[in-house]
Amino acid sequence: MGDPAGIGPEVVLKAMTADAVREVARLAVFGHDEGLRRAADRLGIEVSWHRVGGPAELASAGDGPLVCDLGGAPLDQLFGARATAEGGAACLRYITAAADAARDGLVDAMATAPIHKQAIAMAGCPHRGHTDLLAGRLGVRDVVMMLVGGPLRVALVTMHIALAEVPEALSTEAIVATGRITAAALRRWFGVAEPCLAVCGLNPHASDGSRFGTEELRLIEPAIVELRSAGVEARGPLPPDTCFVRAARGEFDAVVAMYHDQGLIPLKLLAFDDAVNVTLGLPIIRTSVDHGTAYDIAGQGVASPNSMIAAIRLAAHMAGVRERPGQ
Numbered sequence: 001m002g003d004p005a006g007i008g009p010e011v012v013l014k015a016m017t018a019d020a021v022r023e024v025a026r027l028a029v030f031g032h033d034e035g036l037r038r039a040a041d042r043l044g045i046e047v048s049w050h051r052v053g054g055p056a057e058l059a060s061a062g063d064g065p066l067v068c069d070l071g072g073a074p075l076d077q078l079f080g081a082r083a084t085a086e087g088g089a090a091c092l093r094y095i096t097a098a099a100d101a102a103r104d105g106l107v108d109a110m111a112t113a114p115i116h117k118q119a120i121a122m123a124g125c126p127h128r129g130h131t132d133l134l135a136g137r138l139g140v141r142d143v144v145m146m147l148v149g150g151p152l153r154v155a156l157v158t159m160h161i162a163l164a165e166v167p168e169a170l171s172t173e174a175i176v177a178t179g180r181i182t183a184a185a186l187r188r189w190f191g192v193a194e195p196c197l198a199v200c201g202l203n204p205h206a207s208d209g210s211r212f213g214t215e216e217l218r219l220i221e222p223a224i225v226e227l228r229s230a231g232v233e234a235r236g237p238l239p240p241d242t243c244f245v246r247a248a249r250g251e252f253d254a255v256v257a258m259y260h261d262q263g264l265i266p267l268k269l270l271a272f273d274d275a276v277n278v279t280l281g282l283p284i285i286r287t288s289v290d291h292g293t294a295y296d297i298a299g300q301g302v303a304s305p306n307s308m309i310a311a312i313r314l315a316a317h318m319a320g321v322r323e324r325p326g327q
Contacts (some may be wrong), residue, residue: 001031002113003096004073005080005087007294007303009039012113014305015045016065021309024316028058028066028107030098032073032090039078043301055101070097079299083116088123094220095130099137102284108260109285109315113308114293128160131279134286143179143281146254147264147290148314149271152247153180153190153254154263155280166259167215170202175223175256176230182254183232185280189318190253198243199224199236200262206237222257274310278318285318287311 002008012029013036015021029036033051040047049065052058058066072090074080081088095112100137102110117129127133135143146155150239157178158169179197186195200206203213210217220237227234236243244266247255257263267275268290275290289307297303 001029001036001073003083003087003091003116003293004032004035005077005082005084005118005119006114006298008113008115008293009036009078010043010299010301010303011045011289011305011308012036013043013045014303015308015312016049017045017257017283018305021312024313026065027312028052028068028101030055030068030070030094030101032071033067033069035073035075035078036067038075038187042079042299047213055104055106058101058106059156068097068101070094072092078235081293081298082297083119083121083122083149085119085124088116088119088125091120092123092133093142095133096137099134099284099286102122102286103138108319109287111308111311111315112286112288114289114291116293116295117126130286131159134279134282137235138282138284140282142177142181143279144185146180146182146280147267147275148278149267149275149290150248151250152189152244152267152270153186154267155179155254155256156260157256158259160260163259163261167202169214170219170258172219172223172226175199175258178256179223179227179232179234180230181269181281183227184258185278186253189285189321191281191321192253194233195253196233196235196251197227197254197256198238198247199227199234199256200240200243200258201237202258204239204241206239219289239326273304275307276311276314278314285315285322287315287318 074086183195186192202215207216277288279286
């Protein structure tokens with residue numbers, strides 16, 4: 001259910017009532033039963049669910065939505081609009097329990113509401129966010145953040161680092177790993193038999209023959225050669241300012257972007273309200289909202305559940321593709 005001090009409880013409750021969710025999935029919310037009930041009362045959201053005391057009880061629960069009651073949310077901080085160690089600790093408990101349940105086959109997929117990085121740090125978490133935390137919990141070294149929205153799928157080589165650090169953080173190995181993980185996920189989770197990836201350049205005009213930088217020649221071109229040798233159809237390095245236009249028109253199955261804003265600005269321009277964050281490379285399906293805790297509007301009843309609904313629907317779709325014969 002995300003950070004109890006933010007909009008997580010609200011968007012989760014709204015998703016529980018949405019026909020678009022009920023038609024594709026049965027929800028089991030990992031969180032705090034009393035906290036969700038108080039949130040529903042405060043916001044005037046009419047929704048009912050069955051409470052279960054832990055993940056082991058999910059299989060034997062009745063019909064309808066479930067809340068796996070893990071407690072711990074500080075009720076005085078519900079919609080409190082600030083990061084606290086108690087709220088961060090509650091988030092960590094919900095995330096790890098849900099990830100373990102997905103790993104153990106108790107649920108088909110995991111869709112996460114927003115957490116606050118400062119709150120989980122205050123609770124003693126060494127990880128920067130969901131992605132790092134889940135990778136460590138599930139014993140995975142290489143993971144990829146892919147954003148899905150509108151006509152675009154965008155995978156990031158580097159994620160939450162300063163722009164000045166991007167050139168140093170890029171490597172041929174990192175670009176190859178991103179491309180291979182993305183292509184494998186498109187086959188396994190999205191049903192794309194022969195994925196075609198667009199690989200962005202780092203510099204304007206993809207450096208225009210090394211006039212505006214050498215990263216394309218030194219790092220990106222060798223990565224594309226290696227990806228093709230491994231059976232991945234990768235094209236580029238392409239000028240970023242035209243690459244996304246071509247991808248939006250359906251020429252590519254996904255874009256590999258070199259850094260966060262290179263990939264997310266075009267995606268959010270086209271799909272701001274319903275973009276979804278997908279973690280690739282995990283042994284489980286994990287999607288997430290593509291927004292933060294929005295402390296500034298917490299508890300006001302105005303938070304849009306669209307990204308939460310889209311994350312649940314995409315997780316259900318991915319689980320369905322996985323279960324098809326031949327996947």
